[in-house]
Amino acid sequence: xxxxxxxxxxxxxxxxxxxxxxxxxxxxLGLILIFKPIYFEKINRISNRxxxxxxxSVLLDRSVRVEHFFYRHHRIIGSIITLAAxxxxxxxxxxxxxxxxxxxxxxxLSSPLLEIIFDILVLSLLTGGAVVLVVGVFLWLRxxxxxxxxxxxxxxxxxxxxxxxxxxxxEGVNDFVARHLRRVGWLLLVGSVYLLFLLFRVFV
Numbered sequence: 001x002x003x004x005x006x007x008x009x010x011x012x013x014x015x016x017x018x019x020x021x022x023x024x025x026x027x028x029l030g031l032i033l034i035f036k037p038i039y040f041e042k043i044n045r046i047s048n049r050x051x052x053x054x055x056x057s058v059l060l061d062r063s064v065r066v067e068h069f070f071y072r073h074h075r076i077i078g079s080i081i082t083l084a085a086x087x088x089x090x091x092x093x094x095x096x097x098x099x100x101x102x103x104x105x106x107x108x109l110s111s112p113l114l115e116i117i118f119d120i121l122v123l124s125l126l127t128g129g130a131v132v133l134v135v136g137v138f139l140w141l142r143x144x145x146x147x148x149x150x151x152x153x154x155x156x157x158x159x160x161x162x163x164x165x166x167x168x169x170x171e172g173v174n175d176f177v178a179r180h181l182r183r184v185g186w187l188l189l190v191g192s193v194y195l196l197f198l199l200f201r202v203f204v
Contacts, residue, residue, distance in 0.1 A: 016203050019195060026192030033177075033185025040181055071143055078140025085133035092122050092129070 032039050102114045177184050 012203070016199055019199055023192040023195040023199070026188045026195070030185045030187075030189030030192060033181045034189065037181040037185070040178065044178075074139050074143040078136050078138075078143070081132060081136030082140055083136075085129045085136055088125055088129035088132070092125050096122065098122070 029043075032043070098115065098118050101118060102111050105114055
């Protein structure tokens with residue numbers, strides 16, 4: 001309990017530091033927009049450096065082929081997968097003590113909820129173990145039987161379409177701020193001062 005209390009205090013202090021830093025930056029930016037709006041263009045050029053997600057998507061779109069390695073060493077890899085599946089069946093099917101596990105974690109969650117969670121966990125692991133056992137045996141003895149499954153699983157899905165919307169620049173906010181520099185500055189100043197006031201009331 002003492003450790004959790006110290007952790008909570010540290011997290012609250014980190015949050016206060018982050019909010020105070022943001023409020024200080026908001027006050028400084030608000031004063032600049034109110035009294036020195038000519039500096040807005042310089043600040044805008046420095047802060048609006050575009051970071052494209054295309055480079056990240058290029059890295060994610062590289063295909064890594066490992067099929068030849070698996071087929072070259074199919075006996076070793078198949079036997080390891082089969083042994084791992086057998087271990088899952090032996091441990092979670094015969095050796096796993098659900099009552100002991102529920103008793104060990106009953107301080108944090110209720111016992112009925114823990115029993116449901118462990119039942120779902122064991123059932124999922126046994127089902128996954130059955131699938132892994134079949135794949136391991138096929139890979140060990142007859143890897144050619146996995147060719148059809150491999151072709152269905154190796155359908156390439158490009159990540160460029162999912163990150164394309166991140167590479168669209170929206171200039172509406174900059175245009176709005178440029179048209180209403182002093183009003184936005186006053187909003188930032190008042191909002192930042194109010195945030196500092198709230199932080200002072202909460203943490204002091």
